[in-house]
Amino acid sequence: MTKSRAKALITGASSGIGAAFARRFANDGYDLILIGRRENLLEELCKELTEENGINADYMLIDLGKENELKLAEARIRNSPNLEILVNNAGFGGESRSFHKVAIENHVNMVQVHNIATLKLTHAIIPGLLAKGKGVIINVSSLASFTPSPSAMYSATKVFLNYFSESLDFSLRDKGIKIQALCPGFTITDFHKKLGYGSDHPVYKRKFMTAEKVVGTSLKDLKKGKIYSIPGFRNKFLAFFARNLPRKLRITIYKKMFSKRKKR
Numbered sequence: 107m108t109k110s111r112a113k114a115l116i117t118g119a120s121s122g123i124g125a126a127f128a129r130r131f132a133n134d135g136y137d138l139i140l141i142g143r144r145e146n147l148l149e150e151l152c153k154e155l156t157e158e159n160g161i162n163a164d165y166m167l168i169d170l171g172k173e174n175e176l177k178l179a180e181a182r183i184r185n186s187p188n189l190e191i192l193v194n195n196a197g198f199g200g201e202s203r204s205f206h207k208v209a210i211e212n213h214v215n216m217v218q219v220h221n222i223a224t225l226k227l228t229h230a231i232i233p234g235l236l237a238k239g240k241g242v243i244i245n246v247s248s249l250a251s252f253t254p255s256p257s258a259m260y261s262a263t264k265v266f267l268n269y270f271s272e273s274l275d276f277s278l279r280d281k282g283i284k285i286q287a288l289c290p291g292f293t294i295t296d297f298h299k300k301l302g303y304g305s306d307h308p309v310y311k312r313k314f315m316t317a318e319k320v321v322g323t324s325l326k327d328l329k330k331g332k333i334y335s336i337p338g339f340r341n342k343f344l345a346f347f348a349r350n351l352p353r354k355l356r357i358t359i360y361k362k363m364f365s366k367r368k369k370r
């Protein structure tokens with residue numbers, strides 16, 4: 107009798123960090139359920155991963171910002187007995203304009219995709235993981251979760267993921283379930299392109315990592331049982347600095363940085 111393979115579900119797998127997670131898990135022999143909205147990319151990736159690794163890769167076209175579509179993903183999780191890994195990765199950047207100048211629907215959509223979807227999918231998977239006595243939940247946060255940022259909602263929704271992950275870890279670690287808040291810095295993906303930044307945008311002067319490197323560090327840190335994974339020495343240093351400087355000094359430095367950026 108053939109043993110059925112363990113499965114991983116990754117949101118936002120059509121490109122970037124999510125697609126890199128999909129490639130790693132496929133390589134490790136997991137079946138996959140990939141979620142996103144760009145069908146051509148998901149279809150191609152599933153085909154590639156199935157052919158190259160002999161696993162089953164399946165995709166769901168779901169807008170996680172829509173409650174009725176999110177429900178389909180929750181149901182899929184509840185009906186997938188072999189599901190052992192959930193990566194809450196789907197996300198997008200916010201506009202750098204003043205908070206009140208951005209349509210309220212855009213802010214609410216960010217909360218829905220980054221936070222509500224994460225907590226609902228996590229809620230759906232935990233009973234199954236507890237029954238197995240093992241499993242992994244990775245919440246893709248950001249280095250921006252340690253700092254205020256020009257897009258008021260981005261840092262706020264990401265810091266939610268940090269504390270959500272830490273709190274879940276309290277109750278689930280001794281039950282065999284590993285939780286991680288992954289906090290990447292600038293990473294080469296479609297993220298900045300979608301914000302409309304052309305190749306001459308000042309952001310590209312920053313040091314970027316590859317999505318593969320981010321995923322490699324995340325999985326190494328998971329093995330070590332680290333609740334926070336911050337890929338890259340420079341990013342670790344920046345996070346340390348952001349977490350440990352007195353708040354007043356930190357805010358003064360950020361204000362200077364952001365006003366410089368506005369002048370460019």
Ligand SMILES: NC(=O)c1ccc[n+]([C@@H]2O[C@H](COP(=O)([O-])OP(=O)(O)OC[C@H]3O[C@@H](n4cnc5c(N)ncnc54)[C@H](OP(=O)(O)O)[C@@H]3O)[C@@H](O)[C@H]2O)c1
Pocket residue numbers: 117118119120121122123124141142143144145168169170171195196197198199219246247248249250289290291292293294295296297298300
């Ligand atoms: N790149 C960076 O510098 C960076 C740094 C720190 C943290 N992050 C975080 O990393 C995560 C992955 O982003 P990425 O950098 O890999 O960017 P990306 O290449 O743009 O990938 C984002 C993924 O999220 C999916 N997504 C976005 N909105 C969605 C929605 N409403 N419903 C379903 N799927 C949705 C996209 O799928 P579709 O477009 O197909 O819907 C895509 O697969 C995000 O949470 C982001 O905040 C990125």
